[in-house]
Amino acid sequence: MAAAVKLAERGIPVTVFESAKQLGGRARGLMHNDMQLDNGQHLLLGCYRETLRLIELVGGNVGQDFLRLPLQLDLHGHFSLRAPRLPAPLHLLSALLNAQGLTWRERLDAIRFMLALRRMDFHLPGDMTVAELLAQHGQDADLTLKLWEPLCIAALNTPVRKASAQVLLNVLRDALNRTRADSDMLLPRVDFTTLFPQRAAAYIEQHGGKVYTSCGAEAITQEGDEIELMTAQGAHIFTHIVCATPPAIAAKLLCAIPALEHTVAQIDSLEHQPIYTVYLRYPPHVRLPHPMLGLHQRYSQWLFDQGQISGQHGLIASVISAEGLHQELPQDELARKVIAELREEFGITDTPEWFKIIAEKRATFCCSPNLQRPSQQTALPNLWLAGDYTAGDYPATLEGAVLSGLRCANQITEERKT
Numbered sequence: 551m552a553a554a555v556k557l558a559e560r561g562i563p564v565t566v567f568e569s570a571k572q573l574g575g576r577a578r579g580l581m582h583n584d585m586q587l588d589n590g591q592h593l594l595l596g597c598y599r600e601t602l603r604l605i606e607l608v609g610g611n612v613g614q615d616f617l618r619l620p621l622q623l624d625l626h627g628h629f630s631l632r633a634p635r636l637p638a639p640l641h642l643l644s645a646l647l648n649a650q651g652l653t654w655r656e657r658l659d660a661i662r663f664m665l666a667l668r669r670m671d672f673h674l675p676g677d678m679t680v681a682e683l684l685a686q687h688g689q690d691a692d693l694t695l696k697l698w699e700p701l702c703i704a705a706l707n708t709p710v711r712k713a714s715a716q717v718l719l720n721v722l723r724d725a726l727n728r729t730r731a732d733s734d735m736l737l738p739r740v741d742f743t744t745l746f747p748q749r750a751a752a753y754i755e756q757h758g759g760k761v762y763t764s765c766g767a768e769a770i771t772q773e774g775d776e777i778e779l780m781t782a783q784g785a786h787i788f789t790h791i792v793c794a795t796p797p798a799i800a801a802k803l804l805c806a807i808p809a810l811e812h813t814v815a816q817i818d819s820l821e822h823q824p825i826y827t828v829y830l831r832y833p834p835h836v837r838l839p840h841p842m843l844g845l846h847q848r849y850s851q852w853l854f855d856q857g858q859i860s861g862q863h864g865l866i867a868s869v870i871s872a873e874g875l876h877q878e879l880p881q882d883e884l885a886r887k888v889i890a891e892l893r894e895e896f897g898i899t900d901t902p903e904w905f906k907i908i909a910e911k912r913a914t915f916c917c918s919p920n921l922q923r924p925s926q927q928t929a930l931p932n933l934w935l936a937g938d939y940t941a942g943d944y945p946a947t948l949e950g951a952v953l954s955g956l957r958c959a960n961q962i963t964e965e966r967k968t
């Protein structure tokens with residue numbers, strides 16, 4: 551949708567084919583028992599500049615559509631870090647110096663580490679795992695469990711022992727090192743389909759394009775200088791195609807084209823990581839101490855109180871990112887564990903009316919060191935790849951997906967000029 555909006559903005563007519571009934575993909579709204587949920591709780595950072603710009607371009611209002619919180623990491627009762635209103639990076643250094651739940655030594659180690667990363671301009675001579683980088687910089691196990699592991703899992707959806715240190719540094723560079731607002735956390739007040747893709751579809755149609763839902767791409771074939779797309783509606787000839795499906799579907803669509811053998815092999819070699827969201831519908835009076843907070847060494851990693859975020863009082867989302875023991879539990883047992891955690895941590899004795907677990911087994915690619923991600927440009931001059939898994943600085947995030955789409959749109963626009 552980012553690619554389509556950008557091309558539409560430049561007056562290039564686009565047609566979007568979406569296989570699902572609804573737009574939004576992994577970041578989409580859904581209804582459950584008359585409550586508006588998302589396909590997993592999402593959070594944006596202030597540094598997601600292009601995503602936020604596109605939301606505004608298609609008619610959103612970032613000030614109203616999000617609850618904006620200054621950087622704060624709170625592991626209930628164990629660790630708390632809050633950034634004061636100081637310019638970056640002083641806000642972070644001050645937050646680390648005053649962090650609750652760390653020894654003085656751990657605080658100084660964390661500050662030393664951040665200063666070392668700044669001196670390196672957040673660039674490593676060679677990639678390694680986050681665990682290796684933390685060990686090199688003397689970050690002990692307690693500091694890792696309270697600060698770096700939650701940050702790494704939230705940003706890369708990959709455990710520290712498998713995660714790329716360079717990609718984590720790219721995120722830290724953009725979120726923590728430029729302006730203070732870059733590290734703000736933005737929690738959506740509206741569902742994700744409304745937030746961007748629905749508005750984007752209206753924008754595309756107002757600019758002469760078309761958006762079809764329940765109409766997926768079935769095959770892509772090269773036809774001389776043009777390229778043919780087969781859908782349930784028949785064959786369509788286009789000058790360019792941007793294939794913006796999830797990676798496994800892109801590999802299926804492209805594997806019939808011999809020139810794309812290398813691209814398909816790169817996609818096939820990506821591993822994936824899950825994200826589980828446990829939604830709990832409590833009575834409306836139930837609330838958490840903050841709109842968002844973490845738990846230390848529990849199944850629930852982050853809790854979101856939708857009452858305080860979107861006005862859906864009593865709706866709590868528990869997010870469990872990356873691989874772990876939770877994947878071995880049946881869903882009702884996992885829900886029972888999360889309910890017990892809420893009782894033990896916050897004294898919530900009410901029983902939820904219902905729970906809904908959304909288990910996205912392939913939520914994101916596993917962001918490991920030196921990953922070879924396919925480029926947006928393919929061996930076919932008129933076929934482009936967009937999506938969070940394509941080459942870029944970012945892990946699998948909304949901003950990564952948007953940047954990839956914009957890159958396709960920019961290059962297609964350049965080509966049309968020549």
Ligand SMILES: Cc1cc2nc3c(=O)[nH]c(=O)nc-3n(C[C@H](O)[C@H](O)[C@H](O)COP(=O)(O)OP(=O)(O)OC[C@H]3O[C@@H](n4cnc5c(N)ncnc54)[C@H](O)[C@@H]3O)c2cc1C
Pocket residue numbers: 567568569570573574575576577589590591592593594765766767768794795796799825826827910912913914936937938939946947948949951
């Ligand atoms: C539970 C969960 C929580 C997350 N939390 C965050 C977060 O807090 N912050 C963040 O930045 N990122 C988060 N992410 C990651 C983020 O959602 C993704 O990086 C982003 O949505 C990827 O966008 P995409 O366009 O690359 O792919 P997708 O969103 O997967 O879009 C691909 C689209 O292609 C469609 N499609 C599939 N097959 C076909 C076909 N044959 N023809 C046509 N269309 C087809 C799909 O229906 C879908 O709409 C989360 C992801 C999940 C799953």
